[in-house]
Amino acid sequence: MGAARLGNTTPRTWVVRYLVIGKVILMKTWCTAAIILLALGASAPADPSGLTGAFNAAAYTSFSLQQAETSTTETTELKTFSLDGPSYLLSSEPLFGDTEILWPGFLTGMRSKHSFHKKFAQPLGNPLYFESPFIETNVRLLYLWHDFSTASQLAGGEANIVAAQARIALTDRLAFIATKNNYSWLKTGITPEADGWNDLAAGLKYAFLVDEANELVLTGGLRWEWHNGSRDVLMGGDSGDNELSPFISFAKGWDRFHLIGDLAYRIPMDRHDGNHILHWDVHFDYEIAPDALPGFFPLLEIHGLHYLSDADQLPLGVGGLDYSNFGSSDVAGTSVLWGDLGFRWKLTPNLSFGAAYGFPITNPADDAFNQRVTVDFIISF
Numbered sequence: 001m002g003a004a005r006l007g008n009t010t011p012r013t014w015v016v017r018y019l020v021i022g023k024v025i026l027m028k029t030w031c032t033a034a035i036i037l038l039a040l041g042a043s044a045p046a047d048p049s050g051l052t053g054a055f056n057a058a059a060y061t062s063f064s065l066q067q068a069e070t071s072t073t074e075t076t077e078l079k080t081f082s083l084d085g086p087s088y089l090l091s092s093e094p095l096f097g098d099t100e101i102l103w104p105g106f107l108t109g110m111r112s113k114h115s116f117h118k119k120f121a122q123p124l125g126n127p128l129y130f131e132s133p134f135i136e137t138n139v140r141l142l143y144l145w146h147d148f149s150t151a152s153q154l155a156g157g158e159a160n161i162v163a164a165q166a167r168i169a170l171t172d173r174l175a176f177i178a179t180k181n182n183y184s185w186l187k188t189g190i191t192p193e194a195d196g197w198n199d200l201a202a203g204l205k206y207a208f209l210v211d212e213a214n215e216l217v218l219t220g221g222l223r224w225e226w227h228n229g230s231r232d233v234l235m236g237g238d239s240g241d242n243e244l245s246p247f248i249s250f251a252k253g254w255d256r257f258h259l260i261g262d263l264a265y266r267i268p269m270d271r272h273d274g275n276h277i278l279h280w281d282v283h284f285d286y287e288i289a290p291d292a293l294p295g296f297f298p299l300l301e302i303h304g305l306h307y308l309s310d311a312d313q314l315p316l317g318v319g320g321l322d323y324s325n326f327g328s329s330d331v332a333g334t335s336v337l338w339g340d341l342g343f344r345w346k347l348t349p350n351l352s353f354g355a356a357y358g359f360p361i362t363n364p365a366d367d368a369f370n371q372r373v374t375v376d377f378i379i380s381f
Contacts, residue, residue, distance in 0.1 A: 086118040086346065087287065087294035094349040096381055107381050109135040109169025110207070116215050120251055120258045121285040121297035124354045124374055125340030126322050127165070128180050128201070129264050130281040130303070133219035133249040135175045135207050137381035140165040145373045146323070146358075148188055151365035153318045155189025161198070161323075169381075173210070178202045180225060184323075186233040196230025199324070203245070215253030222246050223264075227325075234324050237313070242269045243325060247279075256287040266325065268311070274325040275332075276308040285344065295346035299356070302339050307331040318367045337361035338369050353377045 086092075098108060105112045123130045127142055142163040150156035163182040169175045180201035187193040205221030223245040229235025249262035260283040268274025285299040307319050313327025320326040321336060342356025358372030 085115070086349070087290040088346050088348050089293075089295045090347045090351075092349065096350065103171070105135075105169060105172030107137045107169055108172070109137060109175060110172055110210065110217075111136065112172050114172075114210060114212050116212050116253065117217065117251070118349065119215075119253060119256075119287075120260065121287075121299055121344040121346070122352070122354070122378060123260055123281065123283045123301065124299060124342055124344060124356045124376060125283075125301045125338075125358060126279070126281050126303045127163070127374060127376065128182075128322050129245070129247075129266075129279050130262055130283070130301075131177065131179065131205065131219075131221060131223075131247055131249050131264075132260060133205075133207060133217040133251050133262075135169050135171075135173060135205070135219070136167060137169045137175075138167050139379045140167075141377045141379075142182075143375045147370045147372065148368050149364035149370040150189070152368055152370075153190070153316055154368055157186075157188035157191075159187075159323065160185040163198075173207045175205050176202070177205055177221070177223070179223060184233050191234070192232075194230075194232035196233040196235065198233065199225055199227050199229040199235050201225035201243075201245075205247075205249075215251075217251045218248070219250070220246075220248045234320065234326065237273060237327075241273045241313075241325065241327070243267060243274065244269070256290070258285050259283070260285075268325060268327070271309060272312045272327075274313070274327045275311050275319055277319070277325065278306040278308055279322070280304045295352075297344045297346070299343060299354075300339065300341055301356070302337070302361070304335065304337050306335045307333070321368050323368075334366065335362065336367045336369055338372075340372075340374065342374070350380045351378070352380075 098112065101107050110117055117134050123132055127144070142165065144161040146159040148154045148157045161182050161184040165181065166178045167175055180199060182198035184198055185195040201223050203221055203223035205219050207217055207219040209216065209218035225243040225245065227235065227237045227241035244267045245264055247262055247264035251258065251260045262281050264279040266277040266279065268276065281301060281303050283299060283301045285297040287297050289296070305321060310329050310332045311327035312329060314329065316326060316328040317330040319328050319331045338358055338360050340356040340358045342354060344352055344354035346352045353376065355375045358374065360369050360371070364370040
């Protein structure tokens, strides 16, 4: 897609443009949406034996007897969300049931057998490479604003990115992931102002350890990135620019405190066209007040990126961070560290949104990270 000048556009034009691009991105994830719509149309099978009604009646009777034996304070506590389970701002009622679709775990993922993972807040920063270990079906809508340091080789500028990610649980342990489907507006001090589609990335992940008693999950996965995006926004290239990215991620919970982390290795198919890059991410969240602010999780994340090799694409001493693989000629041995401070707020079991401010830890003049804002909205099945 050719470059488009943005300097003379009005705010109204910006709004229209974002809406149009957003619509196109969502259309590109039609396969995921179609599957979820099919799930919406599925209903639980009839219960001709009447066992469900009998169970509900027995549960109601038991609950009534307990009410008669407890104090008013205890009765009030029954109406609040338990600290042992997840809490939500608007409603704790899920939109979708646990009816089996096609085979066990399809679309429902981990929740077909486990529930502890619902207490975690999903990671927010480094959204293209920080993959959570949880197996679930969701659509994640993203907006990211990134600022380049004027002291770096890119001589300032900014990137605005809108994206849609999709994840589909194939079983309770295996999921398909589509993590890069973006459109960006790019402006730097050394490149023309332009906009265009980014590269595509998809893969699989498998949870090979799920320990509900200890709230522990360990997952491995593999991503493939096609460099088919627009060269105007520093994407695309020949087949040598394609990337293979194996990763491993984990999650560990201690009541309301949660830790999530991952390690990923980006391998270009031609070492002359792209840099070898090692990523790692650590996420901390804590639900501070489940009664006063149910579902609200302040979070802190630290991200690290290490360039392991040089390439021949661009004569630069800065790399493309998590945005792209520039194939820079003078970055081997350098590292970039940054943090994200923000929150995630769970509205219901199926809806959550988050926002974070990204700040540099290493010197912004040495690479391409000065500051960043990330906002997302997750719709889970």
